[in-house]
Amino acid sequence: xAWVHMDSAALGDSVLDLYERDGVYMIRVDGWxxxxxxxxxxxxxxxxxxxxxxxxxxxxxxxxxxxxxxxxASLHRHLGAAGRVTVAELSEAVxxxxxxxxxxxxxxxHPFRIRQGDVLAVAAEGSxxxxxxxxxxxxxxxxxxxxxxxxxxxxxxxxxLGTLRQALKADGIxxxxxxxxxxxxxxxxRSAGFSPASLPVFRPGRAExxxxxxxxxxxxxxxxxxxxxxxxxx
Numbered sequence: 001x002a003w004v005h006m007d008s009a010a011l012g013d014s015v016l017d018l019y020e021r022d023g024v025y026m027i028r029v030d031g032w033x034x035x036x037x038x039x040x041x042x043x044x045x046x047x048x049x050x051x052x053x054x055x056x057x058x059x060x061x062x063x064x065x066x067x068x069x070x071x072x073a074s075l076h077r078h079l080g081a082a083g084r085v086t087v088a089e090l091s092e093a094v095x096x097x098x099x100x101x102x103x104x105x106x107x108x109x110h111p112f113r114i115r116q117g118d119v120l121a122v123a124a125e126g127s128x129x130x131x132x133x134x135x136x137x138x139x140x141x142x143x144x145x146x147x148x149x150x151x152x153x154x155x156x157x158x159x160x161l162g163t164l165r166q167a168l169k170a171d172g173i174x175x176x177x178x179x180x181x182x183x184x185x186x187x188x189x190r191s192a193g194f195s196p197a198s199l200p201v202f203r204p205g206r207a208e209x210x211x212x213x214x215x216x217x218x219x220x221x222x223x224x225x226x227x228x229x230x231x232x233x234x
Contacts, residue, residue: 009093047074
């Protein structure tokens with residue numbers, strides 16, 4: 001069965017397109033696949049790991065990028081009733097599509113707040129009175145370079161990483177979903193004061209990693225933490 005085009009929306013100089021096939025959704029940006037509901041192992045693992053890595057039992061978590069909602073659903077599934085989750089989504093259309101079409105059934109009735117806007121601005125606003133978040137997840141592009149919007153480049157530069165670190169509590173975690181390795185990004189993260197590690201994500205039946213998650217700790221990792229979560233120090 002072919003994908004059926006559902007809607008289009010502008011995002012800066014880019015165009016987002018929503019497709020549906022047999023109840024599964026996909027979003028493309030300028031013709032490039034950005035996210036596909038048929039494959040969400042990385043998003044599932046991202047939400048699970050964020051809930052596990054939060055170093056407080058009732059964490060404040062900021063998610064950059066709503067997408068199809070799989071990261072959010074996984075996060076709530078593993079948090080249970082704990083914590084407070086804010087999602088920053090740049091595109092009004094993606095929020096509208098989520099409300100009308102793409103919201104995963106597994107999300108249930110868990111409470112969360114969606115803010116339309118730049119996650120960097122939301123992070124800076126949240127830290128105006130001091131570090132605000134235990135975990136910040138960036139799931140807005142295919143890795144630490146802009147794809148969905150040109151302005152996202154600021155997220156992965158030295159200034160953006162500095163802003164995100166200031167928004168984190170002293171032992172907070174920044175997580176970045178990526179389809180590729182980026183040693184230069186790791187170097188910038190280290191210069192911003194993060195302790196960097198990565199988690200390879202595997203698709204069932206495949207020997208090679210499908211994607212990876214950069215895990216950047218605002219403080220040194222605790223003894224045994226890397227091994228417990230399968231993280232690879234960088």
